[in-house]
Amino acid sequence: MSDTLTILGLESSCDDTAAAVVRHTPGQSPEILATVVAGQTELHAAYGGVVPEIAARAHAEKLDICVEQALDRAGVALRDMDAIAVTAGPGLIGGVMSGVMCAKGLAVGANRPLIGVNHLAGHALTPRLVDTVAFPYLMLLVSGGHCQFLLVHAPDEFTRLGGTIDDAPGEAFDKTARILGLPQPGGPSVEAAAKSGDPRRFALPRPLLNQEGCNMSFSGLKTAVLRARDALVADQGGITEQDRADLCAGFQAAVCDVLAEKTRRALATYLAHNPATPTIAVAGGVAANQAIRGALETVCDANGVAFTAPPLNLCTDNAAMIAWAGIERIRTGAAYDDLTLMARPRWPLDQSSPSMLGSGKKGAKA
Amino acid sequence: MRPEPLVLGFDTSAAHCAAALLLGDRVLAEMTEEMTRGQAERLFPILEQVLSMGGHAWSDLDAIGVGIGPGNFTGIRISVSAARGLSLSLGVPAVGVSGFDALAYGTEEPVLTSIDGRRDQVYLQQTGAEPFQAHLDELPSDLSHTGLTVIGHGAERLAAHTGGTIAAPAAPVAVAIAAIAGARAASGQVARPAPLYLRAADAAPAADQPPKILT
Numbered sequence: 001m002s003d004t005l006t007i008l009g010l011e012s013s014c015d016d017t018a019a020a021v022v023r024h025t026p027g028q029s030p031e032i033l034a035t036v037v038a039g040q041t042e043l044h045a046a047y048g049g050v051v052p053e054i055a056a057r058a059h060a061e062k063l064d065i066c067v068e069q070a071l072d073r074a075g076v077a078l079r080d081m082d083a084i085a086v087t088a089g090p091g092l093i094g095g096v097m098s099g100v101m102c103a104k105g106l107a108v109g110a111n112r113p114l115i116g117v118n119h120l121a122g123h124a125l126t127p128r129l130v131d132t133v134a135f136p137y138l139m140l141l142v143s144g145g146h147c148q149f150l151l152v153h154a155p156d157e158f159t160r161l162g163g164t165i166d167d168a169p170g171e172a173f174d175k176t177a178r179i180l181g182l183p184q185p186g187g188p189s190v191e192a193a194a195k196s197g198d199p200r201r202f203a204l205p206r207p208l209l210n211q212e213g214c215n216m217s218f219s220g221l222k223t224a225v226l227r228a229r230d231a232l233v234a235d236q237g238g239i240t241e242q243d244r245a246d247l248c249a250g251f252q253a254a255v256c257d258v259l260a261e262k263t264r265r266a267l268a269t270y271l272a273h274n275p276a277t278p279t280i281a282v283a284g285g286v287a288a289n290q291a292i293r294g295a296l297e298t299v300c301d302a303n304g305v306a307f308t309a310p311p312l313n314l315c316t317d318n319a320a321m322i323a324w325a326g327i328e329r330i331r332t333g334a335a336y337d338d339l340t341l342m343a344r345p346r347w348p349l350d351q352s353s354p355s356m357l358g359s360g361k362k363g364a365k366a
Numbered sequence: 367m368r369p370e371p372l373v374l375g376f377d378t379s380a381a382h383c384a385a386a387l388l389l390g391d392r393v394l395a396e397m398t399e400e401m402t403r404g405q406a407e408r409l410f411p412i413l414e415q416v417l418s419m420g421g422h423a424w425s426d427l428d429a430i431g432v433g434i435g436p437g438n439f440t441g442i443r444i445s446v447s448a449a450r451g452l453s454l455s456l457g458v459p460a461v462g463v464s465g466f467d468a469l470a471y472g473t474e475e476p477v478l479t480s481i482d483g484r485r486d487q488v489y490l491q492q493t494g495a496e497p498f499q500a501h502l503d504e505l506p507s508d509l510s511h512t513g514l515t516v517i518g519h520g521a522e523r524l525a526a527h528t529g530g531t532i533a534a535p536a537a538p539v540a541v542a543i544a545a546i547a548g549a550r551a552a553s554g555q556v557a558r559p560a561p562l563y564l565r566a567a568d569a570a571p572a573a574d575q576p577p578k579i580l581t
Contacts, residue, residue: 048572053439057567060443061560064450078455094440097406098447104410105451108424181576229577238578339410 005330006033008081008106009323010067012059012099013091013119014145015040015050018319019066021074021081022129024327030129033074035313035320036066041185048178050144056094063102070319078110083336085326088116089344091145096343104339113336115326120349122321124152127281129324130310134277138270140263140296143284143316144170144185149214149266150349151273152281155328160350161266162214169255169286172218176251179226180244190248191289197242197249202228204254206261214262214269218255225251256295263299271303278305285316371552372426375544376413376448377433378405378441379465380482384433385412386540387420388548393541394420406444427458431547433539434462435562436481436489436497442561449559461547462559466491468543469517472536476511478528480518488520489564499564 004025011018020035040058044050071078086103089096100116107114123141127133139150148163167175170187177186182193204224207217225247232239239247263280271278280300286292287309300307314320370390377384383405386396395416399408417423432449435442446462453460469479470493481489483499491497492509500506502520505527514530521532535542550556 046571047569048574051567051569053567054569056439056443057561057563060447060450061558063447064454064558067451067454094443097440098443101406101409101444101447102451105448105453106455107451108410108414109452109455111424178572178574178576181579233577236580238580240580244579339414340407342407 005082005327006076006080007323007326008067008070008078008084009117009319009321009326010063010084010086010099010103011119011122011317011319011322012063012095013087013089014095014317015044015055016317017059017062017066018317019063019070020319020323021070021076022320022323022327030324030327032129032320033076034070035318036070036073037313037318038062038066045184048184049174050092052092052094055092056098059095059098063098067102067106078106079112081110081112083113083115083326083330085115085117085322087119087122087322088341089119089347091119091345093343093345096345100341100343104341108339114339114341115329115334116337116341117322117325117329118347118349119322120146121155121158122325123283124150124158124349125155125325125328126283126310126314126321127279127308128328129321130314131308133279133281133308136270136273136275137279137281138266140259140266140280140282141284142169142259142282142286142292144168144174144286146284147216147218149262151270155325155332156334158349160348160353161269162216162262164216164218166217166219167222169218169259170284172222172255173286175222176225176248179222179229180239180247182244187285187289190252191291193245194248194252194291195245197245197247199249199253201246202250204228204250206254206257209258209261214266216258216262221251221254252289252291256292259292260295260299263296267299267303267305280305280307282309283315287315288312368428371428371548372422373429373431373544373548373551374413374417374427375431375463375540375542375547376409376445377468377539377543378409378445379433379435379437380441381438383408383412384538384540385416386538386544387416387422388541388544390548391545394422396538396541398538398540405441409444409448424456427456429458429547429551430456430460431463431543432460432559433468433543434464434559436465436483436564439561439563442563446559446561453558459551459556460559461550461556462562463543463546464491464497464562465489465539466497467546468539469535471542471546473515473517473533476513477515477517478509478524478530480516480520480524482519483565497562497564
């Protein structure tokens with residue numbers, strides 16, 4: 001019997017409905033046979049953020065269609081799968097639950113095993129899907145909903161070195177875009193506007209920059225942009241294109257500075273582990289920002305550390321990373337899940353470090 | 367499809383997990399567990415139990431029947447998502463059945479069916495008409511019909527309002543869903559099941575206005 005694994009992955013934890021088929025034979029590069037992502041940007045456009053109920057409604061009626069498309073494009077049948085991997089959290093619970101229930105229906109009907117995957121593990125293991133990256137590596141996961149530094153020791157072993165204590169950078173980009181009347185999603189529109197801006201015109205804060213450790217904060221930065229805008233509006237009745245470009249440039253520079261400095265510190269901790277081939281990987285939608293990428297690459301170059309970032313379609317939410325995380329877990333000998341698999345709104349990757357964000361009945365967010 | 371299709375029906379649109387296995391009109395097994403949470407974890411174990419009580423396996427099924435609401439949004443999605451996954455993996459149709467049709471099943475028309483919409487709201491459907499949402503204190507005046515039977519939530523007030531007669535559902539919800547699904551599947555192509563929300567998502571457009579751009 002061959003050790004080749006072919007896995008179907010499902011993802012529905014935020015505003016992308018996705019299905020993918022990934023195949024892997026030990027000693028060879030993994031192969032993405034198909035990856036399908038159905039976005040919902042237009043559904044949420046009027047609300048200035050992802051509306052959980054609207055997202056859940058869309059997932060419930062799109063998931064099986066995405067799965068059909070992925071199987072079709074891959075030219076495989078459901079019964080050919082070695083397992084079905086599904087995001088079981090963390091994320092917006094309505095969407096996660098739809099994914100988990102659809103996956104259970106697929107698994108029992110095709111008589112295939114089911115494996116619940118942590119969405120963050122999907123992002124964190126993506127460098128190994130597209131590149132030969134050895135453990136341990138340093139991961140900066142930076143997206144619309146998350147921001148954390150992780151030491152990735154193994155497919156199921158992560159140490160969180162720090163992260164945001166409030167907003168994620170992607171969220172701050174979206175809010176900044178809204179404050180300045182730029183279209184959503186904010187990442188690309190703020191980045192485009194920043195190109196013609198002067199990052200030094202507005203003195204925006206670098207929250208927690210001088211505080212020890214790798215924790216970050218982006219909520220105050222967004223508020224500073226709002227104050228600067230309001231001052232301009234009070235002064236001149238509105239803002240000019242140049243004002244907007246300068247604010248975007250100033251905001252983006254502040255995010256870059258914070259991420260670069262905290263990466264330097266995370267790197268020091270990481271290098272103390274004496275990794276054989278020191279590597280920093282980034283993932284998450286914000287990793288698509290060229291200025292941020294550039295700032296991180298500069299840090300890596302200065303320290304003689306390799307830098308890797310998956311292609312954009314694997315940086316943002318997708319199901320290939322879920323299928324891949326499933327494969328990685330199966331290879332470690334992890335047990336399959338049974339039909340009582342739970343959808344979890346919160347599920348920190350590193351369960352041993354003290355919680356940083358969120359508490360109470362739902363448990364720690366990160 | 368066989369003359370007597372084997373149909374698994376289930377529903378989680380309210381505070382329960384209900385499932386039934388029917389061969390034609392014959393109920394082979396049936397199970398209902400009351401619960402306000404945990405349906406997503408319990409549903410499949412219950413479905414497997416009902417199948418095994420009825421002496422059948424997943425691969426024997428000819429169709430799936432699923433309750434599409436209205437009711438609890440999350441509950442509806444739990445079942446609809448499960449049914450869509452099952453339909454794809456088993457290669458059999460999944461048929462969505464509304465809570466109104468399940469309540470009216472086996473009762474002679476005209477029937478006014480009613481489902482709890484919380485905070486004195488009800489979801490109503492008059493046989494053959496479009497379903498809608500209403501407040502129990504502000505019921506429309508045109509609900510009365512000769513020989514009307516009223517079934518479901520707030521039936522007493524609805525009967526007083528319409529002059530209709532109160533009745534209990536003729537069959538448990540999952541039994542009704544399976545029976546209706548079997549009949550619809552036998553009659554031809556069916557669309558993928560989709561939730562029947564009857565209420566928009568609770569979301570307000572962004573309040574903050576963009577700044578004026580000076581040129």
